[in-house]
Amino acid sequence: MQSYLPLFAAIGGLFLMGGLAYFRASLLAFSLVLTASLAAYSFVSPFSELFWLAYLLIVGGLNFKPLRQQLISKPLFKTFKKIMPEMSRTEKEAIEAGTTWWEGELFRGAPDWKKLHSYPAPRLSAEEQAFLDGPVEQVCAMTRDWEITHELADLPEEIWDFLKEHKFFAMIIKKKYGGLEFSAYAQSCVLQKLASISAVLSSTVGVPNSLGPGELLQHYGTKEQQDHYLPRLAEGKEIPCFALTSPEAGSDAGSIPDAGVVCMGEWQGEQVLGMRITWNKRYITLAPVATILGLAFKLSDPDKLIGEQEELGITCALIPTDIEGVEVGRRHFPLNVPFMNGPTRANDLFVPIDFIIGGKEMAGQGWRMLVECLSVGRGITLPSSATGGIKNAALATGAYARIRRQFKLPIGKMEGVEEPLARLAGNAYMMGAASDLTVTAIDLGEKPSVISAIVKYHLTHRGQRASIDAMDVVGGKGICLGPKNFLARSYQGAPIAITVEGANILTRSMIIYGQGAIRCHPYVLAEMEATQHPNFNQGLQQFDKALFSHLGFATSNFVRSFWFGLTSNSLISTPYSDQTATYYKQLTRFSSNLALLSDVAMGTLGGNLKRKERVSARLGDMLSQLYLCSATLKRFDDDGRKQEDLPLLHWSMQDSLFQLQNALDELLLNFPNKWVGKAMRLVMFPLGKPFHAPSDVLDHKLARILQEPSETRNRVGQGRFDSRVEGNVYGELEQTLEDVLACEALYDKVCKALGEKRPFTQLDKLADEGIKLGVINAEEAALMRRTEQGRLAAINVDDFDHEQLENRPNLAKTDAADLDSVA
Ligand SMILES: Cc1cc2nc3c(=O)[nH]c(=O)nc-3n(C[C@H](O)[C@H](O)[C@H](O)COP(=O)(O)OP(=O)(O)OC[C@H]3O[C@@H](n4cnc5c(N)ncnc54)[C@H](O)[C@@H]3O)c2cc1C
Numbered sequence: 116m117q118s119y120l121p122l123f124a125a126i127g128g129l130f131l132m133g134g135l136a137y138f139r140a141s142l143l144a145f146s147l148v149l150t151a152s153l154a155a156y157s158f159v160s161p162f163s164e165l166f167w168l169a170y171l172l173i174v175g176g177l178n179f180k181p182l183r184q185q186l187i188s189k190p191l192f193k194t195f196k197k198i199m200p201e202m203s204r205t206e207k208e209a210i211e212a213g214t215t216w217w218e219g220e221l222f223r224g225a226p227d228w229k230k231l232h233s234y235p236a237p238r239l240s241a242e243e244q245a246f247l248d249g250p251v252e253q254v255c256a257m258t259r260d261w262e263i264t265h266e267l268a269d270l271p272e273e274i275w276d277f278l279k280e281h282k283f284f285a286m287i288i289k290k291k292y293g294g295l296e297f298s299a300y301a302q303s304c305v306l307q308k309l310a311s312i313s314a315v316l317s318s319t320v321g322v323p324n325s326l327g328p329g330e331l332l333q334h335y336g337t338k339e340q341q342d343h344y345l346p347r348l349a350e351g352k353e354i355p356c357f358a359l360t361s362p363e364a365g366s367d368a369g370s371i372p373d374a375g376v377v378c379m380g381e382w383q384g385e386q387v388l389g390m391r392i393t394w395n396k397r398y399i400t401l402a403p404v405a406t407i408l409g410l411a412f413k414l415s416d417p418d419k420l421i422g423e424q425e426e427l428g429i430t431c432a433l434i435p436t437d438i439e440g441v442e443v444g445r446r447h448f449p450l451n452v453p454f455m456n457g458p459t460r461a462n463d464l465f466v467p468i469d470f471i472i473g474g475k476e477m478a479g480q481g482w483r484m485l486v487e488c489l490s491v492g493r494g495i496t497l498p499s500s501a502t503g504g505i506k507n508a509a510l511a512t513g514a515y516a517r518i519r520r521q522f523k524l525p526i527g528k529m530e531g532v533e534e535p536l537a538r539l540a541g542n543a544y545m546m547g548a549a550s551d552l553t554v555t556a557i558d559l560g561e562k563p564s565v566i567s568a569i570v571k572y573h574l575t576h577r578g579q580r581a582s583i584d585a586m587d588v589v590g591g592k593g594i595c596l597g598p599k600n601f602l603a604r605s606y607q608g609a610p611i612a613i614t615v616e617g618a619n620i621l622t623r624s625m626i627i628y629g630q631g632a633i634r635c636h637p638y639v640l641a642e643m644e645a646t647q648h649p650n651f652n653q654g655l656q657q658f659d660k661a662l663f664s665h666l667g668f669a670t671s672n673f674v675r676s677f678w679f680g681l682t683s684n685s686l687i688s689t690p691y692s693d694q695t696a697t698y699y700k701q702l703t704r705f706s707s708n709l710a711l712l713s714d715v716a717m718g719t720l721g722g723n724l725k726r727k728e729r730v731s732a733r734l735g736d737m738l739s740q741l742y743l744c745s746a747t748l749k750r751f752d753d754d755g756r757k758q759e760d761l762p763l764l765h766w767s768m769q770d771s772l773f774q775l776q777n778a779l780d781e782l783l784l785n786f787p788n789k790w791v792g793k794a795m796r797l798v799m800f801p802l803g804k805p806f807h808a809p810s811d812v813l814d815h816k817l818a819r820i821l822q823e824p825s826e827t828r829n830r831v832g833q834g835r836f837d838s839r840v841e842g843n844v845y846g847e848l849e850q851t852l853e854d855v856l857a858c859e860a861l862y863d864k865v866c867k868a869l870g871e872k873r874p875f876t877q878l879d880k881l882a883d884e885g886i887k888l889g890v891i892n893a894e895e896a897a898l899m900r901r902t903e904q905g906r907l908a909a910i911n912v913d914d915f916d917h918e919q920l921e922n923r924p925n926l927a928k929t930d931a932a933d934l935d936s937v938a
Pocket of ligand 1: 357359364365456615621622
């Protein structure tokens, strides 16, 4: 026994050290416990004096700041200062913009789940609810998407007027200027409902309420600008747009070539200080109908008329579009979703200097203004629209799958169809959750730059994939355009959401993790700031503090990752001990993995990580899935932990955890240093990969949820426009779904009386036979006849005369005539 004592003691010591690292003990506490343990052990088996000398030198040195700074921190600080890539002003401003919130917890390896559940559930005020029940419902009922997308290529005039009259464009404008001043949650609910009926409608309303003149004026405008423009915007007297993108500068928006020069010039008969601006912008939403143009351009002041700086940088100005020389009006044609979008140009246009938003003091501050405001708008408009779209697609497709029969069965009962239906239901549930959690953050006063990038990418990406699933299920009915089609325009329009406000590949590859790593990591920003400190010694002090905390943090995440992998997440406490407990544990495990891998990636790649986009993308995927999963757990809680919603929760969590595991697996497989990747695999998956995609049984449960009316199904589609008003194909589908289900027993009764199983078609004729046989009453027969009508409306598609589809009926003749005249 005596001979095993050192072994047992060593194992005990290892556990003790591991425990301290796990609970993130300080370096001093760690050193004291280690010293006390070694001292106790030396009574059993004494150490040599040489050992104690070396030990005390190392441990004492680490804890004695002046010594460790000289020996460790200073050389590292010098190296960091050299290798740290020079950050441009635009990069610095982007990184510093916005705030971090729940994603910071997820990034740091030990999320506090009680904190997540303590955030309030989103709620509408009475006024917001009245707006949703009133003007929003009304405008949805007025909307005929086919008329908008095909016949008019615009909203009808009465809808434009209705939107202006009811201040749809002024949801973000403060009440004191006559706006609605709605919460982010209310804006999200409005946009979700509008998106469920028409993408043209939701984008027309979404853009003025997102990043643009209204938002910029409220934050940075001068009092005169605010007093003049905001009431006019609130009343709909001004239609705003915001022009940043140029043909040569899309994703790389900081490189816009559009330029202005400060100079004197004539304005309304007087010589005034102003700017000569030349711009060529494209893709600008609402530009064709805008009355004021928010313009981003690079301003220079070669004669130093407004200060000492010659190159001022990106500047934002407000340009009335009725000034001679401003070109607006022409339109682009985005994917058959013809919201107002087009180019704008001007050449050497002179405008007064006080057209700059915030006046001449804000010259050169444009990029900071944009990135600061982007984190709010980007978290609301596109994620809400994508969520509204998928909620509607999920429920409409579910209804259709139950109504449409082939091989004598509703197609939704076929296993092959259940698979995409389950994805639709699960994604709609999770996207609703993520959208709600994000607007909660905004309503709590956050400007969540990382979260807004996560939801921008993941919700539009999932929305696009879901629209493909919906089209696959619906088949030919989805493909043939016309007033009866309920899917095609949202399917066609899905790539628009992918492209705008930061194209998705770029957002995934650079922005989510690029901002996330620096903003959410507890020490990296402090280390970076220390290297930029103008005073070397003060910089070194800051660096030393951050570095040693960072080392302790990385050690802790190493121990936690290995322990969780080895013990299947033992020791992790969870806020609930029911079926959801396992998810809290798994997320905590992955959160530790992400924290560790971030440090390993930054430590091994340094500044190169910025160029290793696929490493950054996969780390970003991990963070994003953690966020989506937390949002789903929070939603389940906020919805009252309803047991009947559990299949949706299970599916969403399992699907996302599987995607998270794949991101981690691919990252380790492709890690730039193979050996580091292999070592990390041993730490993170010591017993192999534990997760799999949702089972077929779970898919089946979700497919059923979409096909049978229930409270759970209503929660999946919460907030969409499904009123049974005439002309609303979604309301009609809902009615027919209910009718079909109610008819099935009647159909069985009549078939039984007939002695033969007829196909579930021609229900009107079957009703006549049922009446004759006396097995159903007149009311039941009426239901069967109505069901047949609804069924046919659901499965029939539109057809047109050739002339109706010909876009320019005279084109062929005109061309022929031209050719004749040339000949
Ligand atoms: C319908 C519509 C409405 C719009 N509305 C407005 C508006 O109102 N105001 C406005 O100013 N702009 C607007 N835009 C512009 C929009 O924001 C840009 O289209 C967007 O920034 C992408 O630019 P791009 O289309 O030129 O793509 P590009 O920049 O040419 O990018 C092409 C592809 O390369 C990828 N990519 C680029 N750089 C990287 C990188 N470093 N790493 C990985 N991938 C990368 C992108 O993700 C994309 O997939 C709108 C665009 C459209 C289509």
